[in-house]
Amino acid sequence: MKTYKNMKKSIITIICALFCLSMFAQRDVIPVKWKDIKHAVKKDADNVKKQVERLSAVEFDTLMTFEERILAFYGQSVLLTDRGNTEVRHSEQSFNKKDYKNALAQAEAALAINPLNIRALRLVAYSIPKLLDAKEECKYTIADGQVFYNRMMRCLNTIAATGLGTEKAPFYVTSIDDEYEFMRFYLDIWEYKSQRLIGDCDVFNLGETSEYYSQPTLYFNCERVLELELEMFK
Numbered sequence: 001m002k003t004y005k006n007m008k009k010s011i012i013t014i015i016c017a018l019f020c021l022s023m024f025a026q027r028d029v030i031p032v033k034w035k036d037i038k039h040a041v042k043k044d045a046d047n048v049k050k051q052v053e054r055l056s057a058v059e060f061d062t063l064m065t066f067e068e069r070i071l072a073f074y075g076q077s078v079l080l081t082d083r084g085n086t087e088v089r090h091s092e093q094s095f096n097k098k099d100y101k102n103a104l105a106q107a108e109a110a111l112a113i114n115p116l117n118i119r120a121l122r123l124v125a126y127s128i129p130k131l132l133d134a135k136e137e138c139k140y141t142i143a144d145g146q147v148f149y150n151r152m153m154r155c156l157n158t159i160a161a162t163g164l165g166t167e168k169a170p171f172y173v174t175s176i177d178d179e180y181e182f183m184r185f186y187l188d189i190w191e192y193k194s195q196r197l198i199g200d201c202d203v204f205n206l207g208e209t210s211e212y213y214s215q216p217t218l219y220f221n222c223e224r225v226l227e228l229e230l231e232m233f234k
């Protein structure tokens with residue numbers, strides 16, 4: 001796991017991440033109301049898709065509110081029937097084997113399904129410089145990698161807007177992957193002692209803190225994750 005931490009600091013600048021964290025500290029928390037998200041999708045799915053396009057655009061629309069960003073990121077979870085999880089898993093496996101060409105291809109396939117898949121965005125952003133450094137064929141440039149990285153940070157920053165990581169104000173996620181990506185690549189926390197489910201929350205007892213998060217426990221509201229798991233068994 002520590003190799004990912006080193007990668008984070010060496011591949012692409014973390015200035016964007018620091019900027020996002022600074023902005024988060026000055027904002028009010030906006031908890032996700034799944035009932036309202038589902039109603040918005042049912043009432044006007046095209047509007048939700050429009051917000052997804054705005055959040056995933058190459059040039060970010062700075063006029064986009066956090067309410068719109070939340071509608072895009074969490075509404076996408078309601079819109080999707082195929083989440084691209086299989087492709088992401090294969091991409092991660094390829095990346096760990098240093099097969100960056102296949103890692104990139106599989107992550108791209110996942111993003112074709114969901115352009116806001118955080119892990120897929122990271123794997124694309126990290127695979128590009130690996131391929132370029134190895135002088136392997138790659139249709140992207142370092143600048144392209146930064147675009148994917150920036151989109152990843154927008155998504156993580158959107159999650160940050162939904163809570164504080166506490167029992168009363170947990171961060172809301174749409175997948176277990178979201179939890180680990182947020183904890184590692186946004187809060188810069190890599191070690192935890194235990195993990196347990198308490199009600200609708202996935203709770204981590206942390207083995208370390210960071211300059212971005214100093215509490216001993218970290219709460220994620222995984223209501224949507226549990227709902228999706230139940231749907232799988234219907």
